[in-house]
Amino acid sequence: MINITEVLETNKMIEEENLDVRTITLGISLLDCIDSDLEILKKNIYEKITTMAKDLVSTGKSIEAQYGIPIVNKRISVTPIALVGGPACKTPDDYVEIAKVLDKAAHTVGVNFLGGFSALVSKGMTKSDELLMRAIPKALAETERVCSSVNVGSTKTGIDMDAVRLMGEIVKETAEMTKENDSLGCAKLVIFCNAPDDNPFMAGAFHGVTEGDAVINVGVSGPGVVKKALSQVRGENFEVLCETIKKTAFKITRVGQLVAQEASRRMGIPFGIIDLSLAPTPAIGDSVAEILEEIGLEHAGAPGTTAALALLNDQVKKGGVMASSYVGGLSGAFIPVSEDQGMIDAVQAGALTLEKLEAMTCVCSVGLDMIAIPGDTKATTISGIIADEMAIGMVNQKTTAVRLIPVIGKGVGEMVEFGGLLGYAPIMPVNNFSCDAFVGRTGRIPAPIHSFKN
Known part of the structure; x- marks a missing residue:
């Protein structure tokens, strides 16, 4: 049972560290x-x-x-x-x-x-x-x-x-x-x-056919809370680092659990899942990239980034899954470029490329997310990028996604402003070597051998 003491413990997180329930x-x-x-x-x-x-x-x-x-x-x-x-x-x-x-x-x-x-x-x-x-x-x-x-x-x-x-x-x-x-x-x-049926986060949310007539799903957030907690254990070993992330994720998820239960009770609609993803915003201090920096990287994209992100994602899941009866959706860490000030800074510093982001998607919750690319990028090139990301999800038995924005009339290095939670982003370069013949083949790529589990 969740009590008011747990809620009061989060007051500082809400007031100073950008903790919020991102969505009901x-x-x-x-x-x-x-x-x-x-x-x-x-x-x-x-x-x-x-x-x-x-x-x-x-x-x-x-x-x-x-x-x-x-x-x-x-x-x-x-x-x-x-x-x-x-x-x-x-x-x-x-x-x-x-x-x-x-x-x-x-x-x-x-x-x-x-x-x-x-x-x-x-x-x-x-x-x-x-x-x-x-x-x-x-x-x-x-x-x-x-x-x-x-x-x-x-x-x-x-x-x-x-x-x-x-x-x-x-x-x-x-x-x-x-x-x-x-x-x-x-x-x-x-x-x-591998889209989940119960994802509460946009733009990928839909109500799956395995769901009931109506359900309440809640997505929590809190990159700023995790970063603040990690700043208190700077220089400690990996065991301390992991324990700190797990404990913090537990507290964040308990807030989401309370909101989900209350919304379910008041509306008379069943509670579905808590998605305990660390979802950043353009606000200063609300960045997954800054967590990676706190772990020990100069910028997101530096050598070690994929390992640090894997650690973060895993510990968030381990901490959050103990705090709620039903965890689902995506759950882990999001790495959208335009919605994360630290990611934007890393791109502008030259530390983070599209290819490095693709490598990072092997270990995080989503995929190539909110990435602005040149408006003259060919459709077949976009299809090739989609195919690469889908292959990562298929082989690794995880959800992956692509949300690319070819900004018409703009090129590499220019900025684009989306506003609100969608933020702003620098236009990132794309590998323009042709994949036309590959994308032009018809049919489907077969499922990997390890898919046969019956």
Whole structure:
């Protein structure tokens, strides 16, 4: 049982070290909204979301007020829309209509993002999947709060390279259609391998088909808290270092557990999982890169970075899993470039490259995240980068993701400002040697031998 003493212990973390609950995400199944008539489907979706989520924002605010715990975002995830829209949607524009309804519902209930404009195509694409994928650029250009994701690979099924090739084109088209806002649409689009069904973090959240009708998932944060704790044991051995991270992760996760239980009780919706990821923000002192520096690196990207990140990720999981009955989602450490001031500084210092970030994704929670690249990068090059990252996830039996932003009209060294939690980023160079012939092959990359566990 969580008591108020545990909450009071976190006051300093909240006031001085940027501790927050990053998001309460309400997952909503839309499977019972399915209809062959598009207008009826849209009406069903709007009514289901606005009914189920009507108290989400007010509940979050009341918990904030009672316990003094900042809850930065209140969000919604829904069943992958490619599974919901199939009977009614005959063109990409039909799916765009659904995206607009999702956006209207998000505005109505007051959430900042709604995830689930998604397709799951790790082994192949249905007609519905492909229509939704082709609708993504226009959908993200014409909505404000809708987020999109596509799962193109898994350890059990391999990588659908037809989907990878198409998503390279979709990323580029999304960039073009939102170029007036520095290609911001791409910041709301994630390509996954091994996507989890219960991820509360945007832009990759969706309500998986294994979930119930509705569920409360909570994502905690706290890089600043971990950094502060590590500064107290500077120069100590690895055992002390690891114990400090574990204990701190435990305390952070207990805060999330309290919020999740309270939100579940007040809304009468089952508690799902706590995602105990260290999710940075552009705020000073709220950086995963600065934790790596506190561990002993001059900059993120220096030799030893991958080892330090592996250590951090593992100890966060070990500490957090003891603090909650249900840990899920991604859970670990995020390394988004634009959302982490320390990562931005490392790129500008020349310490951190795209290739080093790719190596780091082998041991962290996500993948190549919020990375701005030149706007003239070819679609096939983007597909090649996606394929590399999917292979890391597939072979290592972990979730990996790509959120690249080819900023139209900008080149290496220029800066791009996304605003808010999305931050700003320098445009990073990309290896432009051709992979056209590789990406041009059709079919899928088979699952690795260790996937056969039955």
